[in-house]
Amino acid sequence: MSDAVDYAKRGEIAVITVNSPPVNALSAAVRDGLGAAFDKGQADNDVKGMVLLGGGRTFIAGADIREFGKPPQGKPFHDVLVQMENSSKLIVAAIHGTALGGGLETALCCHYRFAVPSALVGLPEVKLGLLPGAGGTQRLPRLVGVQKALDLVTSGDFVPAPQAKELGIIDEVGDDLLEGAVAFAEKLVAEGAPLKKIRDLPCEAEAGVFEAYRKANARKFRGFLAPWKNIDCIEAAATLPFDEGIARERALFTDCVTSPESAAQRHVFFAEREVAKIPDVPKDTPMKDIKKIAMVGAGTMGGGIAMNFANAGIPVMMLEVAQDALDRGMAIIERNYANTVKKGRLSQEKMDQRMAMFSTTTDFADIGDADLVIEAVFEKMELKKEIFAKLDAVMKPGAIMASNTSTLSIDEIASATKRPESVIGMHFFSPANVMRLLEVVRGEATSPETIATAMGIGRKVGKISVLVGNCFGFVGNRMLHGYTGEGTFVLEGGALPQQVDGAIYDFGLAMGPFAMGDMAGLDVGWLVRKAKAADRPSNEEYGGTIPDRICELDRFGQKTGGGYYDYKEGDRTPIPNAEVQAIIEQVSKDKNIARRDFDNDEIVKRCLYPLINIGAQILDEGMAMRPSDIDIIYINGYGFPAYKGGPMHWADAIGLDKVLADMKRFHAEFGERWRPAPLLEKLVAEGKSFADLQAA
């Protein structure tokens, strides 16, 4: 028998335990071990029933994702499942931790399922761009009905054991995993309970249900492949005999597992786990316990950031310059919660609990005992330094002092204190209570403990923390600058905002650069451009002419009723504006550019390749630790489609040689801003990809 599966006996019940840490994924060794263990139980005349459980922290968390795309090894998973389902001795799955994907599919081939109350079950394959390929799409609807099965396979949501019992996925919930499951098996054996095979249950659907489901979710599933294939499989369960349904599921699984979408989503799965690993800040670095925080500034960002902590049950003291600013900030927080209550997504009781986490002050002396203070005042260096000097004076020793600055140097801010090791950037994204991304910015002197604590507390409040270096715009906004900037050059070349935005939307982002600009407000960029005008290198081509002229008309975006587009009161739908078109055409004329047609492919390359090029520069400078960190930033902070895997994975998927060839063409045509990053040139010369860099 393989080491990955243990076989023991409890009286007349064989206990088969999967021991393959950390999550008992169904590797070849596990599949071989299961086959042998069930054979052994079958052959043992003293055994009347069998219990299958996971050793360590969980039941089986699914197929081994690392095996996908590799040559098949070991006993095929389907053969193990058929063997189990056809066993002439009763099998009970004993579930704790998570039974996910292939893990739940294994449990569905047992005759009964026992679970502890804390267990979770689900078919999350869709999140990896897949579908349950081991009978899950054929068995689940037979248990829970077509409608519920559609929701579960297309969302990948986990279901807690008590709810799973109500749905019929679990037969028995009990506290003691091994004892409870063995007793349950003994009882079933004693009763002569039937060997229930889910495959024998009927599966019916009302007419039109699948078409209606596809239509209702078209927007949500836009661009993804897997949700559609999952629906097709459930439809097969309702329309085909079981074995034909299984064959269809297999064929569609192959479509998914070989698709670029799934490759991208699997990359994202591992990238999300890599992001927490910091070579010079090992896992065992001590972290400070953050029991209480202070927020300096209760504006747009301060309020949103504070809500994350209150939501996680961490008390927050808000500090502002004056009482009226505090009152305004708190009223917005309250209104935000009240809106969520109104939409039925939060109970009044929870809202009251969260509001009770807040206290307010205008006096720095009151915040000194916070474990973490986050500053989110106006973006002015002098002001930030003044605030950090004050914080240095009042904060208790060891407190972490973070700035939410989006552009300013963390080192310069830290220089206002005598404890730069405790100073760090925590760059949240707007709206800060919604967006999952947190860029944690390390300064020259930031200590490992400060880094570990900031990363950890970010995760604790539900963010995905990514560690970046201290450079202008850090990682996300520095790259964004190249993207939005190139967009305006495309306008000068002959396209219109709606065409550029349409191409980017079709590519998969939630909106294009101009709709985004109108949402964020065009005035901010205008101010920055004016402030930087004097320092602009003379050989740098200026791309700000169009937005400058739009701003000169006091068109700052949605908040003024118009920017690149017009907006009707209370409606965010962009409406093309003739005056803006005239400005664009005039700028082309002024710059002697002959306007021409663009196709979507060219627009996508022009707007999105700068992300790749700047991403490569950032990697070269060590401002991001690995390409996949950049992908995580772009997916979670800027709406880059997960099914494209983030800009760096996307570049690999296209082929870096092709990307470089286009960039060289653009470089020849448009000049310096398109000079390919040396790292990109190097990778292509060596026949490597960004993924190779990651593996190195």
Ligand code: 3HC
């Ligand atoms: N295959 C291979 N490795 C896996 C894995 C899997 N199915 N699930 C988790 N891992 C690895 C992780 O990459 C991580 O590795 P690392 O330590 O080297 O970074 C380690 O196991 C621990 O994982 P987490 O850090 O995610 O641990 P958590 O305790 O936070 O979460 C979990 C555990 C909920 C099980 C989570 O890992 C998870 O959601 N896993 C994926 C579950 C899944 O999608 N299953 C379906 C797989 S596809 C399938 O089954 C196809 C079938 O239908 C044919």
Ligand code: NAI
């Ligand atoms: P805001 O103008 O909405 O809020 C700033 C708040 O700081 C105001 O309420 C102001 O009264 C308060 N303030 C000013 N001086 C203060 C002082 N001395 N003591 C206490 N409070 C003081 O600005 P916003 O948008 O919240 O930005 C804050 C910071 O967050 C800036 O550094 C900005 O660059 C950064 N940021 C902003 C993002 C955005 O999308 N708005 C995104 C990410 C970061």
